[in-house]
Amino acid sequence: MKKLKRPGAFLAAVVPASFLLASINPSSLIFDAGPKASHPQLRYADLAAPEPAALPAHSIVLTVESGDTLDSLLTDGGLDRSESGGLVREVARTLDLRRLRPGNLIRFHYQPDGRVDSVELKVIGWGEIDAVRTDSGFLVVPQVAVQNEIDTIISARIETSLYDSLKAEGEGPQLAQQIADIFQWDVDFFALQRGDEFSLVVKKKFADSDPVGYGPILAARFTHEGQTFEAFRQETSDGRAGYYGRTGMPLRKQFLRAPLKFTRITSKFSKSRWHPILHCFKPHHGVDYGAPVGTPVMTTADGVVVEAGRKGGEGNYIRIRHTSRLDTYYLHLSHFAKGLRRGRKVLQGEVIGYVGRTGLATGPHLDYRVNDHGKWLNPLNLKSISPDPLPKTLLQQFRTNVIRLAARLALPASQVAEFTPKRRALF
Incomplete structure (x- = not known):
């Protein structure tokens, strides 16, 4: 048997009566005495990594690590190049090998003479594969997990x-x-x-x-x-x-509270704010949201794109009309969403562009503005309007739920x- 140097390998010294992927505490099994009980339940928090004593004799378990391939794992486990190549081809008939990711497990069992007589692969989220040595090679049997x-x-x-x-x-x-x-x-x-x-x-x-x-x-x-x-x-x-x-x-509601998710407000709406670039007091007609370049920007309500272009200190900007009176503005964008153009209808929450620092900007951020028929509104004070409630035909079902x-x-x-x-x- 090939000597292993992988730190993730476990070697068993005894053969237990049974062996499991997880160590199970009997007290964690929960049975429902009701008529629907068909099998036990186990709290997944009680699952533990296999201990050496929990593995059959003449077995090792390798953990898939970054950079591993199925071929490299099989040769690490003791197969020669020819056997490994053949087994890889057989496994690939059943499993997309791209699913083999760090944290997956592979167990090898050895004959007394050191030859591998079975390989068992655990692919988290997909299932398991048995490969048992026969006279003509390895017989591969998939066990697809129940979803x-x-x-x-x-x-x-x-x-x-x-x-x-x-x-x-x-x-x-x-x-x-x-x-x-x-x-x-x-x-x-x-x-x-x-x-x-x-x-x-x-x-x-x-x-x-x-x-x-x-x-x-x-x-x-x-x-x-x-x-x-x-x-x-x-x-x-x-x-x-x-x-x-x-x-x-x-x-x-008709309007989202903010056009970004999980960012911070760096500057609020103000009638007189010190401009960090122009070095003078000027009105700030919007709310600045600090975020990394490339952060998606969403439209805060359904509407139609009126403008999408570049203008002086505003940099790359978008203006969306929501009603005959209300428009929203999105300034200093790095670029626009694919396919965005004037006249296109957009839905609330749809990504329309990405945070940047174009125009007069000291760092990456979004300047979000709301205009009501020529008057600038503080977006943080904007009161939203709720759409219509559930129709009566669904209310009884909804109330039961x-x-x-x-x-x-x-x-x-x-x-x-x-x-x-x-x-x-x-x-």
Whole structure:
């Protein structure tokens, strides 16, 4: 057997009665005595890395690292070049090898003479592959993971940021974007405070026991500065989904609070502000949002592009008309979104350009302005108008969902992953 120098390799000294990818604490198994109980549940937080004693004798486990290929892993495990090339070709018939990423696992089992007699590959989020040596080569048997979704309750208290609070609960950052999208009309995400809280009911996606992402948030509650906002998801007759309060009024407003996500305000609307380049006092008709060059800029409401070009101190700019009176302006852009042109209709939240520092700008930022028939308005004081509520034909269904989901929002956080009843644990 080839001597291994990889730090991620485990070598087993004994043969246990059974071996698992994860060490399982029997107390973590939860059985539902109800009629729907068909298999146990296991909290995925109880999963642990395999210990050497948990592996069969004559076995090693390698962890895929950055720069590894399946061929390099197989030769590290003891296959010669010919055997490795043949096995790579067989595996590629079933698995897109681009899915092989750092953190995946591969186990080798050896005969007493040191030859590899089986290879087992664990691809997180996809499944597992068995390769058993035969007289004519390796027989490859895929075990594709069962994909499922579980309604999960997640609750957190903000200490530093929305991202950090989710991370502390073991959740992914993509949830932060969903939360911001839902409450963007009511919560100022530039001014979150320590002690703000939120609870979610969200569809969490699993491939067997591996968490692989999220579906839509079904219900959410967010408390900011002592004020609590709620949102419940509802699909409409045209197939689109939106978020509504308990009464069926939409959270979506005519105007977004800001054209950027997760940035900071560097300069507010003012009738007399010291201009950092011209060195004199001048009115500042907008709000400056500091952000890195290339940050996407969204239109704050549905409208039509009236202007998109370059003008003196404004640099690259866009003007969008929303009503017969209201226009919004987006200044100092690095460039425009592909296909943006005069006369094009745009929808609220659509990316129209990217933050830059063109024109008179000391650093990358967006100058966002609102004009009402020739009068400049402070965007931070702009009061939004809500669209129409849910139609009566959907209200009964919506109210039933609110009762069910609101009760779940009040429950403690639960992060429980259901295992398939006959799941094979290879490692």
